[in-house]
Amino acid sequence: MLPNRLLRSLLALLALGLLAACETVEETRRSQFVLPFLTDGFMAELGAEAYAEETANYRVLTTTREADMLARVGRRIAQASGRDYQWEFKLLDAPDVVNAFCLPGGKIAFYTGILPICANEDGIAIVMGHEVAHATSRHGAERMSQGLVAELLMAGAAAGLEETKWSDETKGLVLGALGLAGTLAVLLPYSRDHETEADEIGLRFAIRAGYDPNEAPRLWERMAKLGDGGPEFLSTHPDPLKRAERLRELIPRLVAEEKARAEQPAR
Numbered sequence: 001m002l003p004n005r006l007l008r009s010l011l012a013l014l015a016l017g018l019l020a021a022c023e024t025v026e027e028t029r030r031s032q033f034v035l036p037f038l039t040d041g042f043m044a045e046l047g048a049e050a051y052a053e054e055t056a057n058y059r060v061l062t063t064t065r066e067a068d069m070l071a072r073v074g075r076r077i078a079q080a081s082g083r084d085y086q087w088e089f090k091l092l093d094a095p096d097v098v099n100a101f102c103l104p105g106g107k108i109a110f111y112t113g114i115l116p117i118c119a120n121e122d123g124i125a126i127v128m129g130h131e132v133a134h135a136t137s138r139h140g141a142e143r144m145s146q147g148l149v150a151e152l153l154m155a156g157a158a159a160g161l162e163e164t165k166w167s168d169e170t171k172g173l174v175l176g177a178l179g180l181a182g183t184l185a186v187l188l189p190y191s192r193d194h195e196t197e198a199d200e201i202g203l204r205f206a207i208r209a210g211y212d213p214n215e216a217p218r219l220w221e222r223m224a225k226l227g228d229g230g231p232e233f234l235s236t237h238p239d240p241l242k243r244a245e246r247l248r249e250l251i252p253r254l255v256a257e258e259k260a261r262a263e264q265p266a267r
Contacts, residue, residue, distance in 0.1 A: 038141040044086070044105030047140065051088070051107035058092035061112070067091045069121055070110055070128075073211075077128045078106065080208035083136050098226065102131035104140040117226075123219045125211035129202030137201060139194045192238050199243060200250060207258045213251045220244035 061067045074089035085106030097111035108131055110124075118124045134140070199216075207213050224240035 032138065032142050034138060034141045035145040038144055040104075040138075040141075043138075043141050043144075047103035047105040047107050048086075051103050051109070054101075055090050055092060055109055058094050058111075061091040061093055064091070066112070066115055069124060073121060073124045073128050073209075074108060074132075076209040076211075077125060077132050077205050080129075080205045081132050081136050085135065098223075100127050100131055102135045104135060104138075106132075106135050108132070108135075117219060117222050119219070119222065120215070122206075122212040122215035125206045125209060126202070126213075126216045126219050129205040129209075129211075130198045131202070132205055133198040133201035134194065137194075137197060139198065143194070195238055196243075196246070199247060200254070203247060203250065204254055204258060207255060208262075213247075213255060216251070217244035217248040220247065 070091050071089045074087065078085070078087045083106070087106040088108065090109045092109050092111050094111040095113050097113040098117060100108070100110040100114050102108045108128070110127070114127065115124075118127055203213055203216055206216070220240045220243045224244070
């Protein structure tokens with residue numbers, strides 16, 4: 001049985017959830033858990049600082065055809081999102097890095113290593129839509145909220161274990177098990193949920209911006225050829241081929257919904 005102090009600590013920390021703002025993602029209406037102090041302004045400041053630090057590690061390409069294309073696609077997708085962020089789009093000279101990111105506040109960077117996977121402007125739009133969707137859906141604030149609560153829970157558990165007569169080895173095993181369980185049960189699946197959500201919302205943005213949505217499954221099929229990153233349940237990203245299959249199934253519905261949306265009279 002857990003010590004009383006441990007139980008009190010865990011209950012007090014879990015009560016933080018009652019203070020969290022209940023928000024929704026516009027396109028999916030999913031409820032979110034975001035701590036109240038993680039406002040858009042605060043997250044944008046953190047995003048701008050992290051963006052400056054990361055992009056300073058690479059040569060930023062500004063005059064190449066690819067850089068021009070990236071900026072053009074970025075502007076179109078950002079406009080399609082309907083969010084008035086301080087958008088920035090940078091192409092980082094890193095041919096070995098197959099990645100892109102968008103930090104809170106609309107700070108986006110592509111590493112040149114992902115361009116062969118994108119293959120064309122439509123492919124860039126699919127990745128861009130995905131990254132923009134992370135920002136507009138406030139995934140950064142949600143993940144930070146989860147991380148803070150997880151850290152507090154672990155701190156409460158550690159404090160409670162100090163009152164037991166268990167050996168240091170047993171205490172370490174308990175904390176390790178709690179940490180692993182929390183990661184597998186909450187943090188990693190939630191991240192996969194964010195990725196799946198960003199896939200769908202980002203595809204909507206790409207469709208609104210006039211890009212070919214059928215490039216989305218092709219892109220993830222190309223990504224799958226890079227190799228297996230390990231079991232999906234231990235990954236923060238869904239399996240590429242499963243993403244391709246899901247997106248291929250989604251495209252007809254999303255195209256129809258976005259067409260109907262565009263035909264609605266302006267309010």
